[in-house]
Amino acid sequence: MPHLLAADLAAxxxxxxxxxxxxxxxxxxxxxxKRTAHDLAASLSQQWRDxxxxxxxYTCTAAHYLGWALRDMGRYAEARDLHEDVVANxxxxxxxxxxxxxxxxxxxxxxxxxxxxxxxxRELHEDTLARSRRVLGDDHSDTLxxxxxxxxxxxxxxxxxxx
Numbered sequence: 799m800p801h802l803l804a805a806d807l808a809a810x811x812x813x814x815x816x817x818x819x820x821x822x823x824x825x826x827x828x829x830x831x832k833r834t835a836h837d838l839a840a841s842l843s844q845q846w847r848d849x850x851x852x853x854x855x856y857t858c859t860a861a862h863y864l865g866w867a868l869r870d871m872g873r874y875a876e877a878r879d880l881h882e883d884v885v886a887n888x889x890x891x892x893x894x895x896x897x898x899x900x901x902x903x904x905x906x907x908x909x910x911x912x913x914x915x916x917x918x919x920r921e922l923h924e925d926t927l928a929r930s931r932r933v934l935g936d937d938h939s940d941t942l943x944x945x946x947x948x949x950x951x952x953x954x955x956x957x958x959x960x961x
Contacts, residue, residue, distance in 0.1 A: 836867035878909035923948040942945035
């Protein structure tokens with residue numbers, strides 16, 4: 799990790815190398831190192847936004863991880879605002895039904911849940927589930943995860959069908 803961080807891969811023009819710091823963000827977050835992940839994702843996000851634009855796939859990926867780090871740090875409103883931007887920019891980049899957009903919408907729903915915005919979460923989960931079914935199929939793990947997320951949300955709203 800120290801070598802990767804020292805390499806300044808945000809400045810590279812090699813598209814394949816840009817995934818390395820993105821993967822490092824994921825690794826750091828998955829292993830609970832939210833501060834280092836935050837700092838790396840914030841740096842990547844800002845540098846790539848300046849160089850490549852807000853709707854570039856690497857910028858969106860770095861911003862996605864920055865939002866995740868913010869949420870893990872308890873900064874839910876900031877995470878929500880960032881994930882709203884990521885969803886909007888990813889839709890422009892990939893189209894509304896792309897799996898990356900669906901994953902980003904799922905992260906936005908988690909942020910909204912922490913903020914207690916359960917009705918907005920429901921609408922987002924219903925939309926994401928419909929798109930996941932259409933794009934990925936009923937048996938795909940992301941679709942099943944969307945179903946589970948909607949069920950949890952409906953339970954929180956007191957609308958779960960327990961029969």
